[in-house]
Amino acid sequence: MKIENEDELDNFIICRQCFTLNEEIPIKDGSKALCSECGGVLYRYDSKLIDHSLSLSITGLIFFVLANMFPLLQIDILGSEQFITIPKTIVSLFENGFYIVGFVCVFLIFIFPLMIFLINILLFTLLKMERGEKLTKELLILLSHITPWSMADIFFISILVALVKLIAFGQIHIGISFWALMIFVLIDIYITKSIHLSEIWMLRKRILLNKDKQ
Amino acid sequence: MIEIDEDKLIRCPVCDAVNIDKGKKNACRRCGSAIYQHRKFSTEKSWAYLITAIIAYIPANLYPMLVTSAFGTKDESTILGGVVLLWELESYPVAAIIFFASIMIPVMKFLILIYLLISVKYPLGKDKKVSKHKLYYMTEVIGPWSMIDVFVVAILAALIHLSSVEILAGTAATAFAISVFFTLLAAHAFDETLIKENR
Secondary structure, eight states: OEESSGGGGGGEEEOTTTOOEEEOOOOOTTOEEEOTTTOOEEEEOOTTHHHHHHHHHHHHHHHHHHHHHSOSEEEEETTEEEEEOHHHHHHHHHHTTOHHHHHHHIIIIIIHHHHHHHHHHHHHHHHHHTOOHHHHHHHHHHHHHHGGGOOHHHHHHHHHHHHHHHTTTSEEEEOHHHHHHHHHHHHHHIIIIISOHHHHHHHHHHHHHHHHHO | OEEOOGGGEEEOTTTOOEEEOOSSOOBOTTTOOBOSOOSTTTTHHHHHHHHHHHHHHHHHHHSOSEEEEETTEEEEEOHHHHHHHHHHTTOHHHHHHHHIIIIIHHHHHHHHHHHHHHHTTTTOSTTOSSOHHHHHHHHHHHGGGGGHHHHHHHHHHHHOBOSSEEEEEOHHHHHHHHHHHHHHHHHHHSOGGGOOSOO
């Protein structure tokens, strides 16, 4: 294989599932490119990626705040009502002396999901304004380190499992926070799983090239 | 004009950019991150994390995960005990989820990582139909799901908090969280470019 210089490697992409080298081709708006070997999604093209991601990130952040403010589950047990919120769940781990589990949970279900959304908002705002060349790079690197450690979706499934276990104890009421968390998780899955980081890198490159031309 | 071998192209684990493998020191041309620098200790880091995880997995299965005390009687259940109890209570889907998340996934991850770590050093499974890259990708995707049990215990312990009926997390919760944490680290530390099957 012959190439002019290293930058030309940007026209290629290695499949994250099977490590096959694929050539990157321009595709229609809203469609996705699949790996020639295994059929896994390589990248999508969305001409309004910035606007879509920015609005979804802000919506997600609002629902994250809602999910943390209101009660998640309430149980009537032996005549007394008990409820939990997400922060209370984590705090009670610390109170019972489970510092390691509490520490892990704080990061996995609170700090990292929150950071992903804050970073996304900042990142796409900067890209929209076509500024902060260095900062966007740092943010993208940070994002790729955090994303595998964000487990809001797994926490949500855990709530469903906990619900089944709780039936034996008493009457359960589902709080506002549960529904807010559900919407947050759906947005979180779309933002972290469906938008590949390489698409944002490609977008950043296009923006920088356009800026240089002007 | 540079002439390069297609086999020499590697993917940056941080930003997915295609890079040329230059041997010892690889810095990604797009994001500047180091791409698996320590060639001499290519698998040792991953091994170390993996062994830690396996050691932590033993107390996670022996000690109680959940301690239920109701009206003076204490009832301790381990991970496997919890699954059996749920199965007897006829909540099969939940029993299956917990079984998959806390037993199947960690054990599968250990075995797959051991297989991958051995196979990149010694000629093993050269003619296998299953792609090693696919296996690795799978461990990365399913790995975090084993945290389910820890989260469930956290929710139950926070919610049921009365003087007469109380649920407490057990020692196994800590051990299990540590085990999952280190398996995730082991998977991240694994150098995917060492897999040389399609090349």
